[in-house]
Amino acid sequence: MAGAPLEVIAHSLRRERERVGLSLSELAKRAGIAKSTLSQLESASGNPSVETLWALSVALDVPFSRLVEPARPRVQIIRAGDGPTVASERAHWVATLLASCPPSARRDLYLISAEPGRAKQSEPHMPGVIEHVVVCSGRARVGLTEEPVEVGPGDYVAYPGDVEHVFEALEPGTVAVMVSEHW
Amino acid sequence: MAGAPLEVIAHSLRRERERVGLSLSELAKRAGIAKSTLSQLESASGNPSVETLWALSVALDVPFSRLVEPARPRVQIIRAGDGPTVASERAHWVATLLASCPPSARRDLYLISAEPGRAKQSEPHMPGVIEHVVVCSGRARVGLTEEPVEVGPGDYVAYPGDVEHVFEALEPGTVAVMVSEHW
DNA sequence: ATCTGCGGTTCGTCAAGACGAACGACCGGT
DNA sequence: ACCGGTCGTTCGTCTTGACGAACCGCAGAT
Numbered sequence: 001m002a003g004a005p006l007e008v009i010a011h012s013l014r015r016e017r018e019r020v021g022l023s024l025s026e027l028a029k030r031a032g033i034a035k036s037t038l039s040q041l042e043s044a045s046g047n048p049s050v051e052t053l054w055a056l057s058v059a060l061d062v063p064f065s066r067l068v069e070p071a072r073p074r075v076q077i078i079r080a081g082d083g084p085t086v087a088s089e090r091a092h093w094v095a096t097l098l099a100s101c102p103p104s105a106r107r108d109l110y111l112i113s114a115e116p117g118r119a120k121q122s123e124p125h126m127p128g129v130i131e132h133v134v135v136c137s138g139r140a141r142v143g144l145t146e147e148p149v150e151v152g153p154g155d156y157v158a159y160p161g162d163v164e165h166v167f168e169a170l171e172p173g174t175v176a177v178m179v180s181e182h183w
Numbered sequence: 184m185a186g187a188p189l190e191v192i193a194h195s196l197r198r199e200r201e202r203v204g205l206s207l208s209e210l211a212k213r214a215g216i217a218k219s220t221l222s223q224l225e226s227a228s229g230n231p232s233v234e235t236l237w238a239l240s241v242a243l244d245v246p247f248s249r250l251v252e253p254a255r256p257r258v259q260i261i262r263a264g265d266g267p268t269v270a271s272e273r274a275h276w277v278a279t280l281l282a283s284c285p286p287s288a289r290r291d292l293y294l295i296s297a298e299p300g301r302a303k304q305s306e307p308h309m310p311g312v313i314e315h316v317v318v319c320s321g322r323a324r325v326g327l328t329e330e331p332v333e334v335g336p337g338d339y340v341a342y343p344g345d346v347e348h349v350f351e352a353l354e355p356g357t358v359a360v361m362v363s364e365h366w
Numbered sequence: 367a368t369c370t371g372c373g374g375t376t377c378g379t380c381a382a383g384a385c386g387a388a389c390g391a392c393c394g395g396t
Numbered sequence: 397a398c399c400g401g402t403c404g405t406t407c408g409t410c411t412t413g414a415c416g417a418a419c420c421g422c423a424g425a426t
Contacts, residue, residue, distance in 0.1 A: 005233055005234070005237045005247070006233065006234070009233065023402075023403060023404085024403070024404060024405095025402070025403060025404075026402095026403095033384075033385085034384060034385045034386065035385095035386095035403090035404075035405095036384080036385070036386075036387095036404095036405080036406080036407090037383075037384050037385070038404095039404060039405060039406090040383090040384090040405090042404095043405090046382095046383070046384095047232045047233055047234045047382080047383075048232065048233055048383080048384095049230045049231065049232050049233075049383075049384085049412085049413075050188055050189065050192065050230055050231055050232075050233070050236065050251075051188070051189070051230045052383085052384075053233065054188045063365075064188070064248070064251050065247070065248035065251060065252070068233070068247050068248060069248070098315070098317065098339040098341075107290065107362075107364075109315055109317075109339075109362065111317060111337060111339065132281070132292055134281065134292075134294060134319075134360045136317075136319030136320065136336070136358070136360075137319065137320065137336075153319070153320075153358075154294060154358065156281040156292075156294065158281075175319070175336075175337065177317045177319070177360040179290075179292060179362060181290075182246075206372075206373060206374085207373075207374060207375095208372075208373070208374075216414075216415085217414060217415045217416065218374080218375095218415095218416090219374095219375075219376080219377090219414080219415070219416075219417095220413075220414050220415070222374060222375060222376090223375090223376095223413090223414090225374095226375085229413070229414095230412080230413070231413080231414095232382090232383080232413070232414085235413085235414075
């Protein structure tokens with residue numbers, strides 16, 4: 001999470017406003033707030049109320065949270081085999097981090113390669129996490145430890161990651177894409 | 184986007200606080216705000232300033248935006264072939280919606296099957312969109328129309344979706360997972 | 367039954383945000 | 397040059413959020 005929320009908001013507001021091509025006065029009018037207020041907000045000398053920010057997000061037609069999060073980058077490729085990986089000690093599975101939260105988003109994207117053998121048991125992590133898995137090839141037993149599901153190519157599973165869960169390859173060369181949302 | 188932000192915040196605050204198991208007084212103390220303030224917020228009779236909300240999100244150790252967004256569900260499977268799909272007129276590609284924004288999140292998850300033929304040209308959609316693609320099988324030319332990239336199994340590409348972009352299968356039976364983030 | 371500690375709400379006070387008017391700067395038309 | 401229009405900032409006023417003390421309710425201990 002960024003350090004100073006008010007600075008972030010100030011920048012976000014100006015950025016979004018200019019993107020839409022509205023003048024400060026015009027935006028203030030549409031949002032139903034005083035332009036003086038908006039002026040102060042964009043110069044980071046203010047501590048807006050939720051309602052004020054909300055009005056602005058509506059007027060700008062952007063999700064509310066867009067105003068409280070920093071900016072972001074562009075194109076990117078990671079070839080199969082490249083990229084930062086994490087592997088278990090016994091190398092039954094390898095996860096490649098494709099896209100980590102930039103810089104304070106709420107999902108990580110992994111490519112998982114696994115071989116049959118001991119299952120990958122995961123302790124529950126941060127509350128509110130949801131994991132999405134799509135199998136590319138092979139077969140796997142995935143999901144909550146108490147009620148795993150067997151899936152094959154093209155199958156999709158989602159489950160809460162804040163309780164114990166598993167990923168166990170059932171065939172050699174099992175590959176899957178995983179999205180981990182942390183909200 | 185939900186209707187009444189203050190109601191949502193009120194519920195979020197109570198929900199998160201109880202999840203962590205803190206009393207109202209205790210949380211207020213840790214966040215450095217008056218417990219009366221927190222009390223009013225949880226009863227939706229208030230219009231908190233950003234700083235106040237920020238202090239609470241820090242004390243609760245949850246991302247800020249968690250407090251301004253509604254709640255969410257549990258486990259889910261979509262078998263290969265199932266699920267709502269969208270296809271092009273000439274059926275060169277089929278997209279299956281695996282996980283749509285629940286209810287106002289910021290990403291959609293698709294499974295894409297495509298056959299060689301005319302490329303899937305996409306008009307730029309909502310500004311701020313980023314698309315992530317991981318190829319499961321086959322080969323494809325993906326990315327910005329001006330500079331597409333050729334990718335194969337296991338390859339990953341991400342690109343801004345708010346400018347013209349393509350997805351063109353180069354081999355029969357090309358399958359890919361796509362995450363579309365709308366922020 | 368009484369006391370003490372902690373849960374949450376209500377109320378009066380004060381500081382801070384939101385407002386609107388006024389201001390200087392800039393631009394295009396006459 | 398002058399005028400009307402807009403753009404963004406500054407300033408004084410009034411509304412409103414945040415604070416803290418007082419308050420009610422409920423356990424558990426004495």
